[in-house]
Amino acid sequence: MSDNGFHPPQRTLMGPGPSDVPPRVLEALARPTIGHLDPRFIELMDSVKSRLQQVFLTGNPLTMPVSAPGSAGMETCFVNLVEPGEKVIVCINGVFGMRMRENVIRCGGEAIVVEGEWGRAVDPEAVKEVLDAHPDARHLAFVHAETSTGARSDAETLCALAREHECYTIIDTVTSLGGIPVRVDDWGADAVYSGTQKCLSAPPGLSPVTFSERAVEKVRQRKTPVQSWFLDLSLVMNYWGEGASRAYHHTAPVNALYGLHEALGILLEEGLENAWRRHALHHEALKAGLEAMGLRYVVPEEERLPQLNAVWIPEGVDDAAVRRRLLEDFGLEIGAGLGDFAGRVWRIGLMGHSCNRRNVLFCLSALESVLAQMQAPIETGVAVEAAMAAYADA
Amino acid sequence: MSDNGFHPPQRTLMGPGPSDVPPRVLEALARPTIGHLDPRFIELMDSVKSRLQQVFLTGNPLTMPVSAPGSAGMETCFVNLVEPGEKVIVCINGVFGMRMRENVIRCGGEAIVVEGEWGRAVDPEAVKEVLDAHPDARHLAFVHAETSTGARSDAETLCALAREHECYTIIDTVTSLGGIPVRVDDWGADAVYSGTQKCLSAPPGLSPVTFSERAVEKVRQRKTPVQSWFLDLSLVMNYWGEGASRAYHHTAPVNALYGLHEALGILLEEGLENAWRRHALHHEALKAGLEAMGLRYVVPEEERLPQLNAVWIPEGVDDAAVRRRLLEDFGLEIGAGLGDFAGRVWRIGLMGHSCNRRNVLFCLSALESVLAQMQAPIETGVAVEAAMAAYADA
Numbered sequence: 001m002s003d004n005g006f007h008p009p010q011r012t013l014m015g016p017g018p019s020d021v022p023p024r025v026l027e028a029l030a031r032p033t034i035g036h037l038d039p040r041f042i043e044l045m046d047s048v049k050s051r052l053q054q055v056f057l058t059g060n061p062l063t064m065p066v067s068a069p070g071s072a073g074m075e076t077c078f079v080n081l082v083e084p085g086e087k088v089i090v091c092i093n094g095v096f097g098m099r100m101r102e103n104v105i106r107c108g109g110e111a112i113v114v115e116g117e118w119g120r121a122v123d124p125e126a127v128k129e130v131l132d133a134h135p136d137a138r139h140l141a142f143v144h145a146e147t148s149t150g151a152r153s154d155a156e157t158l159c160a161l162a163r164e165h166e167c168y169t170i171i172d173t174v175t176s177l178g179g180i181p182v183r184v185d186d187w188g189a190d191a192v193y194s195g196t197q198k199c200l201s202a203p204p205g206l207s208p209v210t211f212s213e214r215a216v217e218k219v220r221q222r223k224t225p226v227q228s229w230f231l232d233l234s235l236v237m238n239y240w241g242e243g244a245s246r247a248y249h250h251t252a253p254v255n256a257l258y259g260l261h262e263a264l265g266i267l268l269e270e271g272l273e274n275a276w277r278r279h280a281l282h283h284e285a286l287k288a289g290l291e292a293m294g295l296r297y298v299v300p301e302e303e304r305l306p307q308l309n310a311v312w313i314p315e316g317v318d319d320a321a322v323r324r325r326l327l328e329d330f331g332l333e334i335g336a337g338l339g340d341f342a343g344r345v346w347r348i349g350l351m352g353h354s355c356n357r358r359n360v361l362f363c364l365s366a367l368e369s370v371l372a373q374m375q376a377p378i379e380t381g382v383a384v385e386a387a388m389a390a391y392a393d394a
Numbered sequence: 395m396s397d398n399g400f401h402p403p404q405r406t407l408m409g410p411g412p413s414d415v416p417p418r419v420l421e422a423l424a425r426p427t428i429g430h431l432d433p434r435f436i437e438l439m440d441s442v443k444s445r446l447q448q449v450f451l452t453g454n455p456l457t458m459p460v461s462a463p464g465s466a467g468m469e470t471c472f473v474n475l476v477e478p479g480e481k482v483i484v485c486i487n488g489v490f491g492m493r494m495r496e497n498v499i500r501c502g503g504e505a506i507v508v509e510g511e512w513g514r515a516v517d518p519e520a521v522k523e524v525l526d527a528h529p530d531a532r533h534l535a536f537v538h539a540e541t542s543t544g545a546r547s548d549a550e551t552l553c554a555l556a557r558e559h560e561c562y563t564i565i566d567t568v569t570s571l572g573g574i575p576v577r578v579d580d581w582g583a584d585a586v587y588s589g590t591q592k593c594l595s596a597p598p599g600l601s602p603v604t605f606s607e608r609a610v611e612k613v614r615q616r617k618t619p620v621q622s623w624f625l626d627l628s629l630v631m632n633y634w635g636e637g638a639s640r641a642y643h644h645t646a647p648v649n650a651l652y653g654l655h656e657a658l659g660i661l662l663e664e665g666l667e668n669a670w671r672r673h674a675l676h677h678e679a680l681k682a683g684l685e686a687m688g689l690r691y692v693v694p695e696e697e698r699l700p701q702l703n704a705v706w707i708p709e710g711v712d713d714a715a716v717r718r719r720l721l722e723d724f725g726l727e728i729g730a731g732l733g734d735f736a737g738r739v740w741r742i743g744l745m746g747h748s749c750n751r752r753n754v755l756f757c758l759s760a761l762e763s764v765l766a767q768m769q770a771p772i773e774t775g776v777a778v779e780a781a782m783a784a785y786a787d788a
Contacts, residue, residue, distance in 0.1 A: 004659045006438050008428045021427040029649055030424035033415040033597050034402045035727045044400050068462035071644040072624045106621050197645055203427050205647030227500050227621050230466045250465040251591055253599030255423055258400060265398045333429045
């Protein structure tokens, strides 16, 4: 920092997020700041909202980015939808399900946990049993794409179960949005939150959320005020609402919204279906390479997220040393394990702008090189070829 | 938006924030995103923390930016420090005091209000009376620089009163930090929050906070968990804490922190005292011009903030039309009145990077031109001259 400025190194981000941010988005961030009540800024807000609706595949009028990272989006859903004393069935199959439970408790709800295996999808049968056993439950909360394990749950089935049991659904799509289908309206989902720094490839700091009309109605009918002033949707809605009724609530993060707007634009130009296909394609190639090397996936094939590849760390290999070598020698970030998986699992992200052939081949080469140097028990000289074969087959 | 991108107009921001963001800060925002657990990012966090300590004039180890705008910084102070059932004396002399009261209620505290006149400083005598009358009060909350009125309160005296009555202090310095002295350690303040988009001249989106050691101790001794998971300092501290103990809490807004770091660097290069003098200087010139035009200040001279100039809108003048003309014809943003002052007051900001001679003269010229065109009852042809005379006298 010779000039006292911070000049970050150029990394390749293949962890669990943030993912690489495209130059177009970085450039948008640096456009001149304007006022959060400027008519031109209101236009931008409308456009962000419309783009988010397209990406969430929803017509929900209450669709907007919360002015804080994904954890605040999670909290927005819980503190607004859940009233003290209400029963919430929470599916836990990783760190973010645990965080959901913590949110339920802190807003005075009663959490009924459906404990699932880490690295597996949420089991709809187990959820159905708990729903049957708790006819007074008001909400079902689950993580669509568990960032801590790479498991993908069947949101459509879980939402259908919730509806049969007259429960509202609260769904974490932080890692799924933009990488695999998230169909808010088709699912009949009620409160859905996401993040910007995964498959949307904007910097971290905002959390897109969308609420169904019936969820909004429930928020309107609350008997107790929302415990958070900052996240109180009855107030935030006035700012993100329609035209003339807009009232100042808090100062929106203007430049961060320039970035999100651009990132959503890039995704919509590509098309959601094309983006999903791209994530699937590069996942297949990465998987072929990793498996050729002898690495094993944590999650069974049919429950895997293409954008988050969790693999077991080979016996005897020093987790931290490998990640440090990758970062220092190759400028490549992959993710460590979280919670129960700390020290046992690597999480290799293929999210948004990071999801491309160059990154797949680079990651396989770098990982092979570092592991070979450490005399880890892997096959060498086959990973890149296996990946290329997968591309050829696609 | 022909290319689907959003290209904001170039404004001159002289409202109550955001203020103009210097090109150096915009450029920093656009640097490549790196991971929130990258060792280089941890270095940046340490540097941001150290710069914030210098700007808050504090040695408090718990000094950091909350990953959300000022309102979330306010909420961080209240939800962590105040436990359900505790009495909080809240001074209200504008919109942000009202918001403090709302925060107390939502975290289960009991708010005892010291009602003050809008446009005046908080009256220490009135505060003393209420403190005497409520010996069981645990906290005193007040706004140092009321953004809705432009009034500056005597934080030093209020903090001393609070200490005499064994109360913790919660202080809003959103608009004061960087514009007038904020001396956290000298005051013996306990929980202080600010914003980035006022006199720090970074984009909105983060909220610097600092907690005294005894405030941290109180948070540690809480009998009930903090109602917000996202803002729970017992968790956030682990992420912003020292070296090896850092634990993932939420994904930090990486690029926004690049911007804040650069903005703090610019302020520290100038020097706090020089920045305070600059705000005072340009305020004197703007005031001379506005008064020469015949506009009257809302706040008595000795209680005025140099960085926020609230003036009464002349009789018969259409508030919205004037601000629209300024914005459309001159690209100049000034602020409308808030709450009780809506339609009656303009708020002209001279904050951070916006606080310079060019802006003072431009604002006076533009405002005079628009008001004259609308046949408002003002003196014309004297404002700029009066401002220049003030500069010459300085």
